[in-house]
Amino acid sequence: MFKSWNVQTWLISVLTLFAMSHSVYATEATQVENNKALGKILVVMTNHSAYPTRTDTTGLWLTELTHFYDVAKAAGYEMDFVSPKGGAVPLDERSLKSIYVDKSAKAHLADPQFMQRLKTTLAPSSVEPARYKAIYYTGGHGTMWDFPKNLELKNISEKIYQQGGVVSAVCHGVGGLLPLQDAQGKALIAGRTVTGFANIEETLSGIKSQVPFSLQDGLIEKGAKYKRAFLPFTSYVISDDRIITGQNPQSSKEIAKAVVARIKSIN
Template sequence: MKALIVCTNHTDYPTKPQKTGLWLSEATHFYDELQDRNIQFDFVSPNGGPIPLDERSIESRDTTNEKWMHNPAFQEKLANSLRPDQINPADYQIIYFTGGHGTMWDFPDNATLQSITRYIYEHGGMVSAVCHGVAGLLNVTLSDGTSFIANKQVTGFSNMEEKIVRLAEEVPFLLEDALKQRGAIYSKALIPYMPYIEVDERLVTGQNPLSARKVGRKVVEEMFEK
């Protein structure tokens, strides 16, 4: 069994000097849950190559981040992510879109990532995403031409959370609004920044960074324990 972990390459905000990139725990916490089942993984990003990390996500004392950042194999894959055109979707039973604000720019319109997602889903695999990574699902269509997320229960980074981090003016769109516009049935935790996931058959989404581990746990449960 193998998982494809999708990460952003985008680092720049329109006006803020700080850099964005992958929110590290959204990769490490998710994979930490899969690793117990010996699930192999690859990183893929829109451009391939090294995956930038949002510096704010490295500062926090996080034992899971520490564990994986000192793991040579994990580091090697993070430095050499694959390009979407190098991926054979038949090799993967799980796709997972990590977040970080950068995903808002380089996930939604990547046609190759969309076709990989469609293939994995239509061949019985799991599709999962967390926080801003849910943006990667916005424009996925199924083989019959219908929107993948229309009428599905989903969550993702909320408008309120975007306001709290003071980045609502920087992002190209608000994810909560975009999901609703695509016909998704959006829900969120009552309190911002609490762990929250939504499950709709073989689609698992998480609201914010604290939800990544729960997404991983649910994906494992759906794959192995049914």
């Protein structure tokens, strides 16, 4: 009887453990499958690093990527990285200062796989717009030089929008929206409410004399209804249907939440 009870207990234990492991595996498999089903977001970054006269370098403002990335990834979205030329993306020197780099950004900087992705971004020619539910333009002053004039990125964004996707941008990355047109050839942002790095923020940051144009003025010239936060360098995000814009680096988490929410509302 004692031996029989031991065998019985052993069998029950083994079967229970098997059931638990199978359940966990099934749950994980379902979660992975669900995450894949949610789709992809195309994240755009600059290749430009030089200011006209400053000795420090510009490039991607790091947290405008990492904050968005963390929120979108947690929501179950995959992301591909692209830049106007493809390949390596420079990091804005000032964005790496301790006052701007939080715990999450530090973790990404220490992650070899993540950093490798920044060295091997896709070229626009290798991007198939049909694969993406949204496009997100990150910022950093470098974007002022290489986003607005890139016809391939323009075409990609327009196709994503025309297929019902979300077009979004933060800070100087909003400059990537300037050349976009609708199906009738009208500026996509004409008559739409948007935000982006403000003139007052450009002055306060000490870079006004370096940039090739005023982003705020450029948006207004395209017929957009420009708005900004009352206080500079505070989070401010505007959602105008499927066009979502954030004013500054402080807006990166909120724009990610807005983009995720809008994608989910479409599907």
